[in-house]
Amino acid sequence: MSVPMSSALDLVPLVLDEVTVHTDIEPQVYDEWSTTTTNDMPCTSLIESVCALLDNDGSKSRPIIARARKPFDINNAVLELLLNDRVVFVRKLSHEASNDLTSRWFKGRSVNETKELIVTTLLPGLDAVHAYPRLDALAKERSVLSYARFAVRMFQIPAPQRFGTPYDLNGPALLLGSHIGFSPEHCFDVSESTDLQSFFNGLIDSRLLRSSIYHKSDPSSHSLLSLRLTRLREGIQPLIAEVIKDPILSRFVLTHQDTRSNNLILEPVSGEISGAVDWEYCGCLPAAMAAQYPEWIRPPIDESLQYRNPKDTFLHYTFELKAERERLCDLYEECVKGLDQEFWNCLVLGTRLRDAYTWIALSNGDLDGEAMDRWVTDHLFGSTANHRCT
Structure with a gap:
């Protein structure tokens, strides 16, 4: 059964290059199965077994809903990751890993992105992409304050003290393997001995590997990116040294790592956060890298109007004027x-360390590093005092 969240074109006010525009948002459509309905769905028994994992007390008192955004395969493994009864539970069904490194990268992470199943407790609200633009001014403030409480709560959860991906949040164990937040094809190993310096070295090496593939027919662009990444590496050395020597900045905390606006669920009137989805990237990072702003008030640095690559052809909307x-x-x-x-x-x-991470690992619109290099000049080697860059 297809369940459109919006049956008509979804026009909302957004900001494009500091100009308010009204544009459409893609409707949310799910194939849906629920314990509260009689709707049949392929692989129902598998979904029921996944739902049983969500039901700690065996009472089946909470309604469970399975939203299959894409087709899925009954032979896939089930990812087990849960925090508590007030946070969304996510299960991903994904193809078997193609190699040991990818397998260690994350159990249950999909290597074939056409296959995905998300099973959650039923949450009220809409994702922030659809909810936030319609909130009134007070509700928007409440969404920011609600995110603050959510972020601080995550920050205070005891976490294993090293890089990695937790699979048992009640124990000390972490999955050996790569850093979270990377496409598995380009991940790198972390271990008990990984420190912040080697972590960033791994990020840069992985970026250069991707660049060598992308710029195979344009070696000069790859060489230019390499020089720019070397300059960034030099510029963040003092920042890394400050974090390492400060136990407050360097202790490891649990972070969601993918708090894009479509992964946070807001109550559509009050603006309060009712949950978060897509925890597959979550992991333990130094506290200085884990504490973040909500993306709807502080977009990623590579989407900043000031530091956008002129070759980036994507339209980057924000929710508010600067x-x-x-x-x-x-x-x-x-x-x-x-x-x-x-x-x-x-x-x-x-x-600045979080922004450096974004430039290295996550930026898809700055393939040659031109925008990154301007940021490095201003914020690592220049006299810029305000690094917030909203």
């Missing part, structure tokens, strides 16, 4: 400072 994003970031900082001083320290002092 002045309002600045105001909401101030509100967010004030809130988290009142909730947890250590979180605030990590949020403010870790900004």
Whole structure:
């Protein structure tokens, strides 16, 4: 059964290059199965066995819903990852890994992105992409404050003290294998001995590997990116040294790692966060890298109008004009400072290191590193004092 969340063209106010525009948002459509309905669906028994994992007390008191965004395969493994009864539970069904490295990268991570099943407890609300643009001013502020409480709560959960992906949040074990947040084809191993310096070295080596493949017919562009990454590596050395020597900045905390607006569920009237989905990238990172702003008030650095690569042809919308994003970031900082001083320290002092991570590992619109290099000049070697870059 297809269940469209919106039956008509979804027009909402967004901001494009500091101009407010009304544009359409893609409707959410799911094939849906639920314990509260009689709808039949292929592989129902498999879904029921997955749902049983969500039901800790065996009472089946909570309604369970399976949303299959794409076709799925009954032979896939089930990822077990849960936090508690108030957080969305996610199960991914994915093809078997093609090699040992990918297998260690993340049990259950899909290497064939056409196959996916997400099973969650039934949550009220819509993802922030669909909910936030329609909120009134007070509800938007509440969404920021609600995210602050969510982020601080994550920050305070005891976590294993090393890089890696937790598979048992009640124990000390982490999956051996690669850093989370990477496409498995380009991941790298982390171990008990991985420190922040070797972590960034691994990030850069992986980026250069991707570049050598992408720029196979254009070696000069690959060489230019290599030089720019070398300059960034030099520029972050003092930042890494500061984190390593400060136990507040360097302790490892659990982080979701993919808190894009479509992965956070908001109550559509109050703006309060009711849950988060897609935990497959979650892992343990140093606190300075884990404390972050909500993306709807502080977009990723590579989408910043100031540091966008001119070759990037994607349209990058924001939810607010820059002045309002600045105001909401101030509100967010004030809130988290009142909730947890250590979180605030990590949020403010870790900004440049988090942005460096984005430039290296996650930026798809800056393939030659031109925008990254301008940021490096301003924020690592220049006199720029405000590093928030909303």
